Amino acid sequence: MVTSRKGAGGKTAAKKKAGATNPDLVQLLTPEGDLVEHPEYSIDLTPEEYRGLYRDMVLVRRIDAEGTALQRQGELGLWAPLLGQEAAQVGSGRAQTAEDYAFPTYREHGVAWCRDVDPVNLLGMFRGVNNGGWDPNEKNFHLYTIVIGSQTLHATGYAMGMQRDGREGAVIAYFGDGASSQGDVNEAFVFASVNNAPVVFFCQNNQWAISEPNERQFRVPLYQRAAGFGFPGVRVDGNDVLACLAVTRAALEHARSGNGPMLVEAFTYRMGAHTTTDDPTRYRSADELEEWKAKDPIMRMRAFLENSKNADEAFFKEVDDEADAVAADIRARCVAMTDPQPISIFDHVYAEPHPLMDEERAEYGAYWESFEGAH
């Protein structure tokens, strides 16, 4: 680990050599907030862009915390927290262009934020008012997918479609370390590889598949698996937003340029529970959590902004205030979300009329209406 040089000012301050950091892990910003060099990947942003990444991560963390709070207060049936994964999601999210298309799991609240998807849309499924709810084509952000790994095949097929049409852009498929054990993920690697599909597989290895640690999922580091499928794989420090941005940009460019798929493994940590029904104290140690807290993605970006004088106290206060406002807005709109009409369950099941739907809709409708006036 390089020595911290707190107080070294200016974004033009000389970057340090990667030195003793893990050569298999792309890192551009140390946990202490210092820029370091990497032989293959680099980043050079304006002060405003650096501040933007910090702002995104703070807002996303706040949105996520609000999701957890809403669940605890009975407004959501479930929530899947992303706490700790803000850099992986914001970095990869901000690497995407408008033409790119993202296929999320059910935890990509930060990617949704970067794709300009209204956060309230994400709450509907967890509240139980819908099972998806948004138009995927509006922001090129597909519906959340709960079945582990299914979406990696959808992403690959979509990328094959883009390739056929000669469309701009690439596809990014999100999945977790646990999903890497699924057949669908490995089949997606095969289909993407043989079709040279413009898709980036972005694995957030957050160390735990509910209670199953990495050791229960694989014996070879995930990013190395790509080689066996015939495309490049890279491991990036998933708590380093700059490295996640740089690596995902490069991977998407690789895909867009006709070079085929690429696997990015963001090595990160889920600091919270798998979902709000989970109890991580049953399967992991407090020491482990403390170790990862020291690598917090937001704290290191804040340290960098402070050290490099790219942001002042007023900025941090402004972002915190904005986070409060966003959270309050989400809360108000979440609790205002009304339950769907029972009869609406028959809507949108089929594109064309379906006699059984029509018959049952009529029967159930008449039954429900029979209670009108009875009370």
Add this chain to the structure above:
Amino acid sequence: MSESTTKTQQISLSKGINLGLRRALEDDPKVLLMGEDIGKLGGVFRVTDGLQKDFGEARVVDTPLAESGIVGTAVGLALAGYRPVVEIQFDGFVYPAFDQIVTQVAKMRARALGKVSMPIVIRIPFGGGIGAVEHHSESPEAYFAMTAGLRVVAASNPVEAYWMIQQAIASDDPVIFFEPKRRYWDKAELDPTATPYPLYASRVVRPGTDATLVAYGPMVKTCLEAAAAAADEGRSLEVIDLRTLSPLDLEPVYASVRKTGRLITVHEASVFLGMGAEIAAKVTEKCFYSLEAPVLRVGAPHTPYPPSRVEEEFLPDLDRVLDAVDRAFAF
């Protein structure tokens, strides 16, 4: 329209599907075929014979041997505006893709509140009778018919197969398209300029007055043979080809039962929880006072599909159908 699709000709069921796929490929550049061995080989049953040669490898795609991958990538292609027609090589090989079909294909439209469609056709050769090894003779139709969001149809003869495959491809809903593999080589006269029967409708294929037989796919022919044999014995059997399993079109069945008073359902799948069970329940509810006998069901026992040397005993045949007819008259 090419000459081959305007001229009346004698075709087999596999050729009927082949010609139907050809027309769909000609008519819509967004249609593409995907599957294992469907290119140069033309499929293990040669249903896609010659299509890759004429439409190219980009339209008729040989895929890796991964059924979930085939259907899962078809989902993505459908989201990107394509109309994938997927071939599952055999009924027993659809199970690796079952998850994608029932959790993703079937529900995508509802989850997106109607903002996306899944115009995917999944072709599955189904049923036994060809002396195959295990996993090559199954009748998985009820699994799919039970899943809301899917449509399930079964062709029974070459002419129906020709039209139904085109209609399935034109549908904006996902369609599971069952092909009776033991009937692939049956022949009939096709008039490609005729007006097709609607896809999601059952059809009386032989009128009769004494009892009704309902079947689909490979068993339609068996029922027609049974009806011919019964006619020799002085009984008039009406035969209905169900054609569509979801939605299930039972109006013609109700009308028939009100006329004949007796109903026998016939399928290769197990009797237990098979399509016949749903039909029996519905007919009992709608035609209770017209029934002269309980609805009887002919199908397979609740066992795995047996080794091929005993499949002729396992599969419903003319005698088993006529025996059920006799029982219906004994009430």
